Amino acid sequence: MTGRDATGRRWSIGELARLTGTTVRALHHYDEIGLLRAAERTTSGHRRYTERDLRRLYRIRALRGLGLSLEEIAAVLADTADDLAAMRELLTAQLRGLETHAIRLRQLTERLHGLLGQLESASMPGPDQFLTTLEMISVFDTSFSTEQREQLAERRAALGPDGVETARLEWAGLVAELLRHVQEDSPTDDPAVRALVDRWDALADRFHPAGADGERTRTVARRMWAENSEEIGRRLPWPTDQMRALVDYLDRVRVGRDA
Incomplete structure (x- = not known):
């Protein structure tokens, strides 16, 4: 990763919360503990999240779904890079958990297969694909106990x-x-x-x-x-x-x- 945002898209904290099913309170907490900090701020101090921040949020949510605590997630993210290999490993682990326990909707499983397929072609999935998957996770998890x-x-x-x-x-x-x-x-x-x-x-x-x-x-x-x-x-x-x-x-x- 070069650190550049490939799309140039930016999201406010409210937009990111609404699009991913994450609460603004959770995003504030992630910022406070250093788990996810917005890469940019406006001249008036408002947070602006980039595509790279979105991928990091996806990794946080995926690792939470695998049962890790926030402290454990911070350690994992500190030791892994935001690259194709790390994302492939994470998605593979999450997919294995989904297939083992089958606790997600079929659409979510198919979406993860699609993300992995794109990684195999050596290209990082775009932000819309991560947003779609996060949205489905949120819908299912908040509906069923x-x-x-x-x-x-x-x-x-x-x-x-x-x-x-x-x-x-x-x-x-x-x-x-x-x-x-x-x-x-x-x-x-x-x-x-x-x-x-x-x-x-x-x-x-x-x-x-x-x-x-x-x-x-x-x-x-x-x-x-x-x-x-x-x-x-x-x-x-x-x-x-x-x-x-x-x-x-x-x-x-x-x-x-x-x-």
């Missing part, structure tokens, strides 16, 4: 990679079929529509624990979508407004079906 993440991880582990991939393909097919019914404004009591929704719910059951625990994780998942549909929708192959309409349609079908 540790216990719920572990329960979801157990279900994914039980399915195995092949089972997860089969479910993903089946889900994509259901989305396509149901979106057609949304566009055609098919009646919600249409037997064909209800059969599709039953298949959708049965597919979701594979990923949730049984009984009351499963009801709770489903409730959290629905709330997570309602509160973060814009962020989550950007990672789906269908327009977000269509997916919102589809989720609303599913709810209306279930209300009529369960009445």
Whole structure:
């Protein structure tokens, strides 16, 4: 690393907090203990974070996710350079933890694979890729409790990679079929529509624990979508407004079906 910012982009402390799901208070604390200090300040003294600062924040968050304390993170960062090899090692360790415990969304895992793939081509991922990954970590971690993440991880582990991939393909097919019914404004009591929704719910059951625990994780998942549909929708192959309409349609079908 030469120390130069490749993009010239700058973020205020508020912008960085909002874009990465980190609180301003945490960023102030990182500054106070010397863990992350803004590389620049304006003439009036306001912090301005650079792309290199963003990469350091990513490393801090990743190491926290691996269970290190702030003191341990400071020691690790002091002993490692901000270069391709160090970032590759960190991302590999984080990916191994994700795959072992499966406590993150599939989109996050795929994003990390993408970052590693870019590193293999000897180019540092851009700031938007780090921002996207941090955003997904924040959405998932703040939605589900540790216990719920572990329960979801157990279900994914039980399915195995092949089972997860089969479910993903089946889900994509259901989305396509149901979106057609949304566009055609098919009646919600249409037997064909209800059969599709039953298949959708049965597919979701594979990923949730049984009984009351499963009801709770489903409730959290629905709330997570309602509160973060814009962020989550950007990672789906269908327009977000269509997916919102589809989720609303599913709810209306279930209300009529369960009445």
